[in-house]
Amino acid sequence: MKAAVLHGISDLRVEDIGMPSPGAGEVLVKVRACGVCGSDIPRVFTKGTYSFPTVPGHEFAGEISAVGEGVDASLIGMRAAVFPLLPCRSCPSCEIGDYATCSNYDYMGSRSDGAFAEYIACPLWNIVPAPAALSYEEIAMAEPAAVAIHALRQAKIDIGDAVFISGAGPIGIMLGLWAKAWGASRVLLADIDPEKLAFAREQGFEHTVNAFEQDVQAWVRSVTNDRGADVCVEGAGSSPSWENCLKAARSGGRVVLMGNPAGEMKLSQNGYWEILRKQLTVSGTWNSSYASMPKNEWKLALDFMVAGRLNLKGLITHRTDLDGLREAMEMMRDRTAFYNKVMYTNLS
Structure with a gap:
């Protein structure tokens, strides 16, 4: 598959890499939209990710295209947002459902591969089902909306x-x-x-x-x-x-x-x-709440979008495919044009 791979600071290359395969308890998501977060700019151009090579991108939505062992195949074709934080599930914060303050978390797009790619494998636990009434671009904005x-x-x-x-x-x-x-x-x-x-x-x-x-x-x-x-x-x-x-x-x-x-x-x-x-x-404040109680803020964001009480479509000012992603990020870095939300889309 094609992906934007960060090989080192400011060394972002669009290239072919191996297609991920969903393991037990995982699903394969065809990435349909992924927002470029403001944090992605220093991550790519000045700070780097935690190791190289890494595929950045964490504000994403897509379509479940395959499932791993133990996952219901009826989920194939479902639209979803994806909570990018991968908690350890064993620290004191995780024990009370405060996953954002996990002591030993992983994170798609910075510590492990993210969604500036055509596909990504994700644990089923991180999947947030989304209704067909919402576009993939809207669903991808569940992450910043939850924050x-x-x-x-x-x-x-x-x-x-x-x-x-x-x-x-x-x-x-x-x-x-x-x-x-x-x-x-x-x-x-x-x-x-x-x-x-x-x-x-x-x-x-x-x-x-x-x-x-x-x-x-x-x-x-x-x-x-x-x-x-x-x-x-x-x-x-x-x-x-x-x-x-x-x-x-x-x-x-x-x-x-x-x-x-x-x-x-x-x-x-x-x-x-x-x-x-x-x-x-x-x-x-840090990240968002993904616990079921008192409220999962990701589901809350999607519910408000569906109800028409949170309209985020107008915030998108730029769209790009993978081949134009670096140029779009350079525009954001250098502020050569006005932008609000820049979105990688893969709707074909």
């Missing part, structure tokens, strides 16, 4: 909350869409890129601000009747973005740190005082 809802659940979002999101990339906009669906009174988006803010407004977000040009704290207070935001999510992974969240939060508010930083995260004395004097609750 976004997990962050808001960490913030204990409630109906009527004013939600401030720093960072208007794909996850930031998904956070905003989730907050609207959850019943937020206002959703406020900040970024330093005018094109991202313009795109956010096209998706229906009324309250946007350029954090480079305006005083974010004053702007948030003007929008929230001088109260501040109940929930703030840091989605850019930068120190100024973190400080803006602390300043935007109301007294007693909740701040969730989600952005994946490219370098050091530093907090000023004034930022630290915001935490103390407002008695803020500051939480981290």
Whole structure:
């Protein structure tokens, strides 16, 4: 089969490799769509994967085309998203179903082969069945959508909350869409890129601000009747973005740190005082919840898409096949064009 294989840092080659075969308890998935995550860019061009060669790609959906021993053959032809984390199932976190904090996990697309390929073998346990009413591209966005809802659940979002999101990339906009669906009174988006803010407004977000040009704290207070935001999510992974969240939060508010930083995260004395004097609750968020209780966030994402309460189709700005994948990722790295969600598709 054809796959995009990372042989070393910045050495991504599209080539023929052996077709995977599903083992006992596994299924073979024909990859139909795989989103390019922001984390894939440093993974390919600067940091590398955990070993080489590796096939990257972890935001994917496809069609079950074969099954291994012990798996019901009636699943062949089913559409599915795939939870890419492979937990050890034996550590304290796994024992309570908190698989995202597993002490010894594997991960498709970084620690083992992922979905920038025509096929991938996956454990049946990782398969999330999806209805035919959803396109493969929508199903592939279950991964970032689950990450976004997990962050808001960490913030204990409630109906009527004013939600401030720093960072208007794909996850930031998904956070905003989730907050609207959850019943937020206002959703406020900040970024330093005018094109991202313009795109956010096209998706229906009324309250946007350029954090480079305006005083974010004053702007948030003007929008929230001088109260501040109940929930703030840091989605850019930068120190100024973190400080803006602390300043935007109301007294007693909740701040969730989600952005994946490219370098050091530093907090000023004034930022630290915001935490103390407002008695803020500051939480981290990582990945998503795949446990059956209290809710599997992957299934929740698909349910909301089917119900029409979470429409992510408009976030896709670029599509590519495997042969054009490196060029698309270079565009993302160099920011030579505006993009939101870039998607590898294999619909033939």
